Amino acid sequence: MTLICREQDGFIVMVKQHDHGRLAGELAAWFKEEQVPESVRRDEVLWAIANHDRGWIDLDETPFWNDAEDAPYSFIDFPVVPKLTFYRRGLNEIEAVTAYGALLCSLHFERLIEVSGEENPELAEYQKDEAERRARIHRELEQRNVPIGEDELFYDARLLQFCDDLSLYMVLNRPGSPKSEEHPWWTDGFSGSEDFRFTSGRTITAEWKDESALMLEPFPFTREVEAVFKLRRVSRQEIKDRGIARAYRETPEEECRIRLTGRLEEKSADA
Template identity: 70%
Template sequence: MICREQDGALIMMKQHDHGLLAGNFAKWFKEEHTPAEGRRAEVLWAVSHHDRGWIDLDETPFWNDAEGQPYSFIDFPVVPKLTFYRRGIDEIEAKTPYGALLCSSHFERLIEVSGEECPELTQYLEDEAERRARIHRRLEQEKPLEEGELYYDARLLQFCDDLSLFLALNEPGSKESKKHPWFVDGFSGSEEFSFTSGRAIHAKWRDNRTLTLAPFPFTQDIEVSFKQRRVSLKAVQDKGIARAYHEAPEEECKIRVISGPEEDSRAKNG
């Protein structure tokens, strides 16, 4: 679950809905920078489904007493999280081995960034390294990877994942001073796309329905929609998080994503 607090309520978004939104972004990414045609459909499916391991977990949110808020993908206990990571990648591999290779590498990066350590985590990393080696061997026999293919596709997944997270973690229309700290310096790794000329992509709200990006990564201005729930903190106190969440109506949020002034990006990148 992805969660933020706003005006006496928890704004909650399911991980898989976030993944589907990331896949929508990947679909519109500039054509000259999208995956090779031979694996494009697999990559877009994998980006959309990279968080499918959370589907069952997000049916009922869990309360984190220590933090006074629902558990999120950030602080969810490591051992069950790894179990569902593995389950999700298993399901992806059944559909597309290359997609599983991509998602396994993605989660390895997230784990390294988190700095978590435990024996179960060490075993998970070893198991996933074996999975990736096995898939590499299979692909070399069936359809060898092009030079830089996996590296590029990993950057695409990372950016679309981050942009989707931006919409989940930031109040639409909020001021720059209220921006979630993860995105203050732009989207990490986006400077590696050739069209950015070494500049990180930055996001800025024009209003509560319009987000600008510069440098602009898509083939055209787009409109995306995603689902979320606004769960009253009073309802959580009175009924508990599970009941309060299920009784909260699902809302559809629509956001236009358009090209922003290039000078904004140049200034922020020094």
């Protein structure tokens, strides 16, 4: 399992990757309309964002314990070779539904690999195969008279990156936590968000108002959004007593609800 995990008060809070992905898709659907280019591929983009982590669906049913870290394997430290297998699997499933969506998600995974700085022969082979996939999709769409514009692809890639990051932010940070305890990935805000026109070059930042509300500035949505996702709080003592697989299986799912809002002055200016 490559769950998204964080520690909290003797528990490991775990969220399935595909659940996080579906949340990203819901966020994308509420993104400011004036920022969304008119495109025949709009529905494909939203579907691809919601399904970008679907390759992990089966694997996320049973967690694996990482002895070196004394924690479950997560999407961060999962071994690279099997990770690439599930990347490919997910991309193949996405391409069966939308070729453009597969191109978009392939670029997204390529960015994640570049950021990680990992290098090995299997990774180089994966990157070669994915470059060929993307080139083929470009050719096929051109032959069908639906070529891809550079601005369109750049925007859609930024939309996927931001919604993925914001969804991860809500999963990896304890609701209501102060900025001093914020996950280090977003200390300076959401990278790439400064490219959206409505930000005027500013980076979107997040700050918890309380345990149920997260303030975003500049605010990126057409209205306040209620983000909902499922999680499990698995006790470390239960893991020690029963093992990770059984402890996870016997821990009931909880529903987490977070209201995404802007600052009062920002909302007043938009009124």
